[in-house]
Amino acid sequence: MKTTIEKFAGDTEGVSYELTVFRFKGTSKTAPSAYIQAALHAGELPGVVAIHALMPKLRAAEAEGRILGDITIVPAANPVGRAQYVFGELEGRFHLGTRTNFNRDFPLLDRPDKAALPPPPRNATVDVHLKRLLVGLSVGHDIVLDLHCDDEGVPYLYVPAQLWPAMQDCAAAMGVEAVILWDGESGAAFEEAAIHPWLQLPAEKAPLEGRVVTTVEFRGLADVYDRYARTDAEGIYRLLATRGVIGDAKAARPRKFSGVAAPIDRVELISMPRAGAILFHVEPGRSVRKGARLATIVHTPGEPDGSIDILAPQAGYVLTRVSKRSGRAGDDIIKLIGEARSARPKAGALED
Numbered sequence: 001m002k003t004t005i006e007k008f009a010g011d012t013e014g015v016s017y018e019l020t021v022f023r024f025k026g027t028s029k030t031a032p033s034a035y036i037q038a039a040l041h042a043g044e045l046p047g048v049v050a051i052h053a054l055m056p057k058l059r060a061a062e063a064e065g066r067i068l069g070d071i072t073i074v075p076a077a078n079p080v081g082r083a084q085y086v087f088g089e090l091e092g093r094f095h096l097g098t099r100t101n102f103n104r105d106f107p108l109l110d111r112p113d114k115a116a117l118p119p120p121p122r123n124a125t126v127d128v129h130l131k132r133l134l135v136g137l138s139v140g141h142d143i144v145l146d147l148h149c150d151d152e153g154v155p156y157l158y159v160p161a162q163l164w165p166a167m168q169d170c171a172a173a174m175g176v177e178a179v180i181l182w183d184g185e186s187g188a189a190f191e192e193a194a195i196h197p198w199l200q201l202p203a204e205k206a207p208l209e210g211r212v213v214t215t216v217e218f219r220g221l222a223d224v225y226d227r228y229a230r231t232d233a234e235g236i237y238r239l240l241a242t243r244g245v246i247g248d249a250k251a252a253r254p255r256k257f258s259g260v261a262a263p264i265d266r267v268e269l270i271s272m273p274r275a276g277a278i279l280f281h282v283e284p285g286r287s288v289r290k291g292a293r294l295a296t297i298v299h300t301p302g303e304p305d306g307s308i309d310i311l312a313p314q315a316g317y318v319l320t321r322v323s324k325r326s327g328r329a330g331d332d333i334i335k336l337i338g339e340a341r342s343a344r345p346k347a348g349a350l351e352d
């Protein structure tokens with residue numbers, strides 16, 4: 001295993017950033033290669049601790065000559081966001097200098113080759129340089145995992161629709177509860193940047209069966225625990241073994257995905273009709289019938305008619321909810337995977 005530190009300059013004098021990259025060299029020329037990064041949204045740490053738990057397993061596999069394909073790992077992909085504390089709170093989702101989501105506006109290459117990366121725009125800011133660096137490190141790998149987390153939620157994946165159902169074995173290996181299949185554009189999220197170059201090639205030249213691209217949502221922001229880190233590291237390891245990046249027959253035994261898999265247009269974003277305090281009646285992972293009470297918003301405390309119930313627009317599965325307990329009118333507070341297409345489907349990414 002080789003460790004390198006990628007250094008890049010900030011936008012002001014005296015400021016620079018470092019990105020740690022671990023690389024394992026595979027022993028087989030035909031085995032698929034893998035790229036794994038965590039905390040592109042810098043405050044989302046379940047994936048970081050999962051990688052920390054995964055590394056000893058990879059080092060052991062390397063010592064035993066069982067690393068077959070090249071593996072590149074970036075355990076903390078966003079040192080720029082990681083440093084953005086505002087009044088004591090970490091803002092790791094949007095770059096403060098440009099108000100741009102760190103997981104949008106990645107360069108979309110026309111072929112899976114680092115040489116296809118266009119030169120940076122003349123006025124590129126540090127977040128743009130970071131995105132180019134991450135695309136350069138990841139492009140060309142057969143398997144790309146981008147480890148995130150939701151606010152409060154079950155473990156689930158976003159997967160490009162073109163890779164489903166071929167990626168069922170991966171979802172089963174990871175042990176996730178749900179899979180959201182997306183199509184078209186996602187605002188050039190990292191996941192889109194990872195699959196886009198392959199989709200530009202003729203299918204016979206770049207068969208999609210062997211490809212794995214996913215945004216992994218490892219539960220919620222506060223689910224940073226040793227037991228989850230170990231479970232999630234096991235899941236990633238099983239995926240790598242299942243797809244032949246690591247030699248481990250026991251970990252690679254075939255599994256069937258039994259969770260919920262749904263196209264993104266079945267996701268109901270449940271929003272607040274009024275501002276106020278949120279009383280949730282459901283937790284992520286629960287199935288609900290149409291009309292079930294999902295939450296009550298207390299908008300005028302103390303008054304007899306001071307609260308309003310939010311009901312499920314259709315039967316479905318509660319995927320996530322927000323961790324805050326207050327909100328504004330219009331705020332989305334629950335993601336529900338409906339049994340049918342949403343009457344108000346969201347195009348592209350579900351969140352800003």
Ligand SMILES: [Zn+2]
Binds near residue numbers: 041044103148149
């Ligand atoms: Zn995220």
